[in-house]
Amino acid sequence: MYSIPGCKSESTAMSEITLEVQGLSTHFETRAGTIRAVDDVSFSVRRGRVLGLVGESGSGKSVTGFSVLGLVDPPGRIAAGRILFKGRDLTKLGEAELRGLRGNRIAMIFQDPMMTLNPVLRIDTQMMETVFAHAEVSRREAWVRSRDALGMVGIPSPEERLSAYPHQFSGGMRQRVAIAIALLHQPDLILADEPTTALDVTIQAQILAEVQRLARDHGTALIWITHDLSVVAGLADEVAVMYAGRIVENGQVSQVLKRPMHPYTHGLIGSVPSRNKRGSKLRQIPGMTPSLLNLPTGCAFRTRCQQADEKCELDPPITAPAEGRMLRCFNPQLEAIV
Amino acid sequence: MTWLLRRLVQALFIVLAMTIIVFVGVNVIGDPVDVLIPPDADQAERARAMVALGLDKPLWEQYLRFLLGVLQGDLGRSFVYNEPALQLIGSRLPATMELAVTAVLLSIVVGIPLGMFAGLKPDSWLARAIMAGSILGFSLPTFWVGLMLIMVFAVQLGWLPSTGRGETAALFGVQWSFLTRDGLAHMILPALNLALGNIALVLRLTRAGVREHLQLEYVKFARAKGLSPARVLFVHVMKNIMIPIVTVIGLEFGSVIAFAVVTETVFAWPGMGKLIIDSINVLDRPVIVAYLMVIVFLFVAINLLVDLLYTVLDPRVRLETRE
Amino acid sequence: MSATVPLKEETPFRRFVWEFSSSSLAVAGFLTAVVITLMALLAPILAPQNPYDLVHLDIMDGRLPPGSESMSGMTFWLGTDDQGRDMLSGIMYGLRISLGVGVGSAVIAGLIGSALGLIAAYLGGKTETAIMRLVDLQLSFPSILVALMILAFLGKGVMNVMLALVIVEWARYARTARSAALVERRREYMEAAACLALPRWRLLFRHLLPNCLPPLIVIGTIQIARAITLEATLSFLGLGVPITEPSLGLLIANGYQYMLSGKYWISFYPGIALLVTIVAINLMGDQLRDVLNPRLQK
Numbered sequence: 028m029y030s031i032p033g034c035k036s037e038s039t040a041m042s043e044i045t046l047e048v049q050g051l052s053t054h055f056e057t058r059a060g061t062i063r064a065v066d067d068v069s070f071s072v073r074r075g076r077v078l079g080l081v082g083e084s085g086s087g088k089s090v091t092g093f094s095v096l097g098l099v100d101p102p103g104r105i106a107a108g109r110i111l112f113k114g115r116d117l118t119k120l121g122e123a124e125l126r127g128l129r130g131n132r133i134a135m136i137f138q139d140p141m142m143t144l145n146p147v148l149r150i151d152t153q154m155m156e157t158v159f160a161h162a163e164v165s166r167r168e169a170w171v172r173s174r175d176a177l178g179m180v181g182i183p184s185p186e187e188r189l190s191a192y193p194h195q196f197s198g199g200m201r202q203r204v205a206i207a208i209a210l211l212h213q214p215d216l217i218l219a220d221e222p223t224t225a226l227d228v229t230i231q232a233q234i235l236a237e238v239q240r241l242a243r244d245h246g247t248a249l250i251w252i253t254h255d256l257s258v259v260a261g262l263a264d265e266v267a268v269m270y271a272g273r274i275v276e277n278g279q280v281s282q283v284l285k286r287p288m289h290p291y292t293h294g295l296i297g298s299v300p301s302r303n304k305r306g307s308k309l310r311q312i313p314g315m316t317p318s319l320l321n322l323p324t325g326c327a328f329r330t331r332c333q334q335a336d337e338k339c340e341l342d343p344p345i346t347a348p349a350e351g352r353m354l355r356c357f358n359p360q361l362e363a364i365v
Numbered sequence: 366m367t368w369l370l371r372r373l374v375q376a377l378f379i380v381l382a383m384t385i386i387v388f389v390g391v392n393v394i395g396d397p398v399d400v401l402i403p404p405d406a407d408q409a410e411r412a413r414a415m416v417a418l419g420l421d422k423p424l425w426e427q428y429l430r431f432l433l434g435v436l437q438g439d440l441g442r443s444f445v446y447n448e449p450a451l452q453l454i455g456s457r458l459p460a461t462m463e464l465a466v467t468a469v470l471l472s473i474v475v476g477i478p479l480g481m482f483a484g485l486k487p488d489s490w491l492a493r494a495i496m497a498g499s500i501l502g503f504s505l506p507t508f509w510v511g512l513m514l515i516m517v518f519a520v521q522l523g524w525l526p527s528t529g530r531g532e533t534a535a536l537f538g539v540q541w542s543f544l545t546r547d548g549l550a551h552m553i554l555p556a557l558n559l560a561l562g563n564i565a566l567v568l569r570l571t572r573a574g575v576r577e578h579l580q581l582e583y584v585k586f587a588r589a590k591g592l593s594p595a596r597v598l599f600v601h602v603m604k605n606i607m608i609p610i611v612t613v614i615g616l617e618f619g620s621v622i623a624f625a626v627v628t629e630t631v632f633a634w635p636g637m638g639k640l641i642i643d644s645i646n647v648l649d650r651p652v653i654v655a656y657l658m659v660i661v662f663l664f665v666a667i668n669l670l671v672d673l674l675y676t677v678l679d680p681r682v683r684l685e686t687r688e
Numbered sequence: 689m690s691a692t693v694p695l696k697e698e699t700p701f702r703r704f705v706w707e708f709s710s711s712s713l714a715v716a717g718f719l720t721a722v723v724i725t726l727m728a729l730l731a732p733i734l735a736p737q738n739p740y741d742l743v744h745l746d747i748m749d750g751r752l753p754p755g756s757e758s759m760s761g762m763t764f765w766l767g768t769d770d771q772g773r774d775m776l777s778g779i780m781y782g783l784r785i786s787l788g789v790g791v792g793s794a795v796i797a798g799l800i801g802s803a804l805g806l807i808a809a810y811l812g813g814k815t816e817t818a819i820m821r822l823v824d825l826q827l828s829f830p831s832i833l834v835a836l837m838i839l840a841f842l843g844k845g846v847m848n849v850m851l852a853l854v855i856v857e858w859a860r861y862a863r864t865a866r867s868a869a870l871v872e873r874r875r876e877y878m879e880a881a882a883c884l885a886l887p888r889w890r891l892l893f894r895h896l897l898p899n900c901l902p903p904l905i906v907i908g909t910i911q912i913a914r915a916i917t918l919e920a921t922l923s924f925l926g927l928g929v930p931i932t933e934p935s936l937g938l939l940i941a942n943g944y945q946y947m948l949s950g951k952y953w954i955s956f957y958p959g960i961a962l963l964v965t966i967v968a969i970n971l972m973g974d975q976l977r978d979v980l981n982p983r984l985q986k
Contacts, residue, residue, distance in 0.1 A: 096589055130591030137589075142582035147604045147680055156600075157590045192680040208590060379825065390841035504970045506917045508924045508937075509959045512944065516952055527948065620830035627832065630925055631944075642925050645840045653840050664829060 043074035044111075045216050045248035046095065051108035053087075053094045062319045064090040064103070066272040069345075069353075072216070072265070077242065077249040079259030079280065081295070082269035083316050088252045091269070092218040095250075096135055097125040113215065131161040134209035138221040140201035144193035150177075150204060151189040157211050176207040180237060199230035206238060213245050220252045235262055256295055260284055268292050271317060271327035278352035288348060288359035290332045326356070334358040372672060376665045383661040388431050391654055392424070435658060441651030445644070450655035454637050458659075459539045460530060461629065461636030465621045467543065467556040469614060472563035477610070479564075480571025481598070487576060495568065502565030507624055511558040511631035518554060526551050528633035555632040559625060563617055570613060574606035608678050615671035619664045707979045717971030724965050728783040735777035740932075769942060769954045778939055779961045785935035786962070789846065790916035793853035797915075798908050800854065801861025806900065808862065809869035810892055820866065823859040831856045831918055839927045849928045853915050864907045868900035875899075902980035909973035913966045920962055936962040 053065035065087045072078040080088045093099050095110055097117060110117040112133065117125065129135075137143040145153060154173035158164060164172070170189070177185035180203040193201055202222055209217055219238065223231040239262055242249045251262060259266050259280060266284070267277040268291065276289040287293050294312035314331035317323060326343050329335035338357045348354050422430075434440055440450045483492040519527035532547035533540035542548030578584060579602065587597045626638035633639065637656060644652040709715050727734060768774055808816040826834065838852040873896070881895050920937030922928035924944075929935050934942070936958045943954025 093585075098585060098588055126591050126593065128591070129589055135586075135589040137582055137586055139582060143586040145583045145587065145601050145605070147608070148601065149680075156592060156596065160591045160593070160596075194681050205586070382825075387837075390837065500970070500974075501967075504913065504917075504966050505963065506920055506966070508921055509940065509962065512940065512947065512955055512959065516947055516956070520948060520952075620833075623830040623833040623836075626836065627921055627925065641836070641840075642927070645836075646926055657837055657840075660833065668828065 044071050045074050045113060047071040047111040049109045051094060051110060052106040053090050053099055053103060054106040055103040057102060059320055063272050064319060065094060068274050070267045070274060070277060072248045072250055074248055075243055075246045077251055077263045079263030079266040080250055080252045080269060081256060081259055081266055083254055085316055086269040087272040088269050089220050092220050092252055095218060096129055096133060130157050131212045132214050133216045134214040135218040136205050136209050136222040139225045140198050140205055143205050144201055146193055150191055154208055157208050161212055172211060176211050180207045199226050202226060202234060210241060214247060216248045218250045271322055272319060273355060275355045288354050289356045290334050290360055291328050293360050372669060376669050379665050380661060384432055384435055387654055387657050388428050391650060440655040443649050443652045445647055445649045450651040453652060454655050454659050457637040457640045459541060460634060461622060461625050461638055463541055463543055464555055464559060464634060464636060465625055467552055468559035468621050469618055471556055471560035472567050476564045476567030477571050480568040481575055484572040484575025499565040499568050502561050507627045508631050510561055511628055514554045514558055525554055530635060555628050555634050559621060559628045567610060570610050571606060575602060578602045578605055611678060612671055612675050615674060619667045622663060704979060708975055711975045713971050714975030717968040720964060720968035721972060724783060727780050728787045731780035731784055735780045737774040737777040739773040739777045739781055775953060775957050779958050782934055782936045782939050782958060783961060785929060785933050786916050786919060789850055789919045790912050793850045794857060794908055794912040794915045797854040797857035798861050801858035802865040802904055805862035805865025806869050806892055806896060809866045809873060823862050826859045835918060835922055844927055844930055846929050846933055849919055849922060853918060857911050857915060860907060864903050865900055868903045869896055872896055872899045906977045906980055909969060909976055913969040917966055
C-alpha cells in the first residue's frame with residue numbers, strides 16, 4: 028500500500044543503522060524453571076525505516092522491546108547478546124545512562140492507551156515531565172513543546188486539551204497523546220508495542236498513516252510490534268517473525284510475504300482472513316502455542332509443523348537463503364503463496 | 366448539587382434516627398426514675414419528682430421535648446459537675462481533638478513510608494518484620510499496649526510522663542498541650558497508643574497499593590519516558606494510592622475519636638472519652654446523652670466531609686458528579 | 689503447595705487439614721488455642737488455688753512478686769494480687785470468663801447474623817434493603833462506641849456485655865452470609881434444587897447455608913478474637929463484667945494502679961494471657977482464610 032521513497036542510496040542507508048540487536052537472550056528465572064522469553068534474537072533497523080516484529084502473544088516480541096529499553100524487571104534479565112544503538116551497546120550502560128536515552132532517543136508506545144496514561148495526572152503534567160526529564164527548559168518552553176507535539180499528532184485545540192485528564196479523551200485520542208509524548212524529543216528510535224490493537228479499525232488506519240509519516244519526516248527508525256500481518260504489510264519495510272522466543276524468519280516485507288519460507292510464516296499468512304476465499308474454511312495453524320516452560324527440543328514449531336521430520340529435533344541453524352533474508356528451518360517451504 | 370443535597374438529607378436522617386435510639390435507650394431501657402430519684406424516696410416524693418422531670422407525660426411528648434432540647438443545644442445539666450452537659454463536653458473536646466489529630470498525623474507519617482518500603486522490597490527481611498509488626502498492631506488490644514508503653518517508657522526507663530496533659534497554653538481561648546514542651550512530652554505516649562492500629566492500617570493499604578500500582582502499565586510507560594524512579598514512585602504511584610488512603614484515614618478519624626475513650630482512660634488524659642467513662646460509672650445521664658449526640662454528629666459530619674474530599678481528589682469522580 | 693498429591697484418597701476434610709497445616713504458625717496457633725481452652729475448662733482441677741474461695745486467701749500474701757512462697761508454703765509462680773490471690777489461678781479462672789463471653793457472643797451473633805444475611809439474600813427486595821441498610825449503618829460506627837452506648841443504657845454485667853457484643857458483631861456475619869449466599873444462589877445446584885420444588889426452608893438451610901459456611905467460619909474465628917478483645921477493653925474500662933466474675937480485662941485493670949509503683953505482674957501476666965489467646969486465634973483465622981476462601985478480604 029505505502030511505498031518507501033527509494034531516494035536514499037543503499038550505501039548511505041547501510042551506514043545509518045539505528046539499532047542492531049545481536050544474539051539477544053532475555054530469560055526469566057522462576058520457581059518452575061528458566062523461561063527463555065527471548066532466545067538468540069538478532070535483527071537491525073535503519074534510520075527512517077520500519078521493522079515489523081510479528082508473532083503470537085507470548086512469542087517474546089514485547090520482551091524484546093523492553094530489553095532494548097532496559098526495562099526488564101527481575102526475575103527477568105538479559106542473559107546474553109548485544110544491543111547496539113547507534114554503535115553503543117545498551118547492555119553495558121548503567122541505569123542512569125539508560126534513563127537518559129529512554130523517552131529521549133528511544134521512545135516506546137504501548138498497547139493499551141487506556142492503561143498507559145496515569146489516570147490522576149493531567150495531560151500537561153504527563154507531557155511536561157517528559158520534557159523536563161531530558162531538557163533543561165523553562166515551564167513555558169516545556170508547555171509550548173507539549174502543545175506542539177499534541178498538534179502534530181492531530182489533536183484539535185491542543186491548548187485546551189493539555190489541561191484535561193486522560194479519561195476525558197477517547198481511546199484513539201489517548202493513543203495520539205502517547206504518541207505525542209514519544210515524539211517530544213524527536214527520538215532516533217520508536218518501539219511501538221501493538222499500539223493500534225485496542226483501537227477501532229478506522230482509527231487504527233489513521234494512526235498507522237500518522238506514525239509512518241512522522242517517522243519518515245524525522246528519519247526515525249521504527250519497530251512495530253504486532254501480531255497482525257496485514258498491519259506489517261501496509262507499514263513495514265522489513266519483517267521479523269518470532270515464534271516461542273526466536274526469530275524464525277526475517278527479510279524484506281515484499282519478499283517474506285510473497286515468498287515465505289518458514290512453515291510458521293506460511294501458516295500465519297494463510298490464516299489472514301482476507302487471504303481466504305469467501306465461504307471456504309479459514310486456514311489455521313494446527314495445535315496450540317507451546318508453553319515457554321515446556322518447549323519441544325530443537326525447533327519449537329515442529330510439533331505443529333507439517334514439514335517436520337526427525338532432523339527438527341535438533342536446533343535448526345540460521346541460514347541466509349536469499350539476499351537480505353534469514354531463516355531458521357531445516358525444511359523450508361519454497362513455493363510461493365498463491 | 367443534587368448529590369450533595371441527597372447526602373445532607375441522608376446525614377440528617379441518620380442523626381434523627383440516633384436521637385430516637387439514644388432516647389429510647391436512656392428512657393425506656395434504662396429507667397431514669399431509678400437514676401434520678403433517691404431509692405429511699407417515698408411514693409409521694411417519686412410522683413412529685415416525675416412530674417417535675419416531665420416523666421409522667423406520654424413517651425412521644427417526652428421525645429419531642431428531648432428533640433427540642435437537642436435542637437437548642439440543651440441536653441440537661443450534669444449531676445456531678447452541675448454545669449450544662451453540652452458545655453462540659455465542649456470543654457473536654459479540645460483535649461480529645463488534639464490527641465486524635467496527632468494520632469492520625471502519626472499514622473500517616475509513620476505508616477506511609479513503612480508501607481512504601483514494604484511494597485517496594487516485599488521480600489526483604491525488614492519488610493517482613495514490618496508486616497509481622499502490623500499484624501500485632503491490628504490484634505493487640507489498645508489498652509494493653511497503652512499499659513505496656515507506660516510500663517516501659519514511664520516506669521522502667523522514666524523517659525516520658527505517663528498521665529495527664531501536662532502544661533498547657535492558650536490559643537483561641539482554648540488550652541492546648543501541643544503548645545508547650547511539657548505538654549508535647551505528655552502527648553507522645555497516648556498519641557502513639559491511639560495511632561498504633563491506624564499505623565498498621567495505613568501501612569498495609571500503602572503496601573498493597575504500591576505493589577498493585579507498580580505492576581500497572583502506566584508505571585512502565587512513565588519509566589519508558591525516562592523519568593527518575595523517585596518521580597515515578599512519589600508522583601505517579603503515590604498520587605493514585607493517596608486517594609483510597611486519604612478516604613480511609615478520614616473515615617478512621619471518627620474511630621480514633623471513639624477509641625480515645627480507651628487511651629484517655631489509660632493515660633488519665635482529661636478529654637471527653639475519660640469524661641464519658643466516668644459519667645457512665647456514676648450514671649451522669651445528661652452527660653452520657655450529650656456525649657452520644659456529639660459523637661454521632663461528629664461521625665456523620667466526618668463521613669460527609671470524606672465523601673466530599675473524595676470527589677475533589679479523584680478527577681474521574683469529580684467529572685461524574687459535576688455532570 | 690496444593691500441587692503435591694496426597695497418597696491417601698483425598699476427602700475434603702483431609703485436604704483441609706493438610707492445607708491448614710502447611711503453615712507452621714497456624715498449627716502453633718491452633719495448638720496454643722487448644723491448650724488455652726483446656727486450661728480454661730479445667731481451671732477448677734488445674735489451678736493451684738480457687739481464687740474466689742475466701743478460705744484460701746490470706747491478705748498477708750498480697751502483692752507478692754512471682755516465685756514467692758505463701759504463708760502456707762505454696763509457691764505463687766506469677767505472684768499475687770492485692771487480695772493475696774495466686775495470679776496463675778486468677779488467670780485460669782479469668783480465661784473461663786473471657787473465652788466464655790467471647791465464644792458465646794460470637795456464636796450467638798453468628799447464628800443471628802447469618803440467618804438475617806441468608807434471609808436478605810434469599811428474599812431480596814425490601815427485606816434485603818432494610819437489613820443491609822441496618823448493617824451498613826452499624827458498621828459505619830466503631831464497635832467500641834456501639835458497645836459503650838449499649839452498656840451505658842443497660843449497666844454492667846456478664847449478660848449485658850454478651851448482649852452488647854452480639855449487637856456489635858451480628859452485622860459482619862450478616863454481610864458475609866449475604867454476599868456468600870448471593871454467589872451460591874447463582875450456582876447450578878440451587879437452580880436444580882429449585883426445579884425439584886423443594887420447600888423454601890429446605891433450600892435455605894440444607895442447601896444454601898452449608899455452602900456459605902466456609903467464609904462464615906473464617907469470619908467467626910476472627911470475630912471470636914475481636915469479641916475477646918472488646919470484652920477485655922470494656923471490662924478494663926469498668927463497664928464490663930462485675931468484680932465477682934473477673935475476666936482477664938478486669939484482672940489487668942485491677943493491677944493497673946500498682947503498675948506505676950513497679951508491681952508489674954498483677955497486670956502483666958493476665959495481659960500476656962490475653963495476648964497469647966488473641967494472637968493464637970488470629971493466626972488460625974489467617975490460615976483458615978487462605979485455605980477456605982482465598983479471595984475473602986479482611
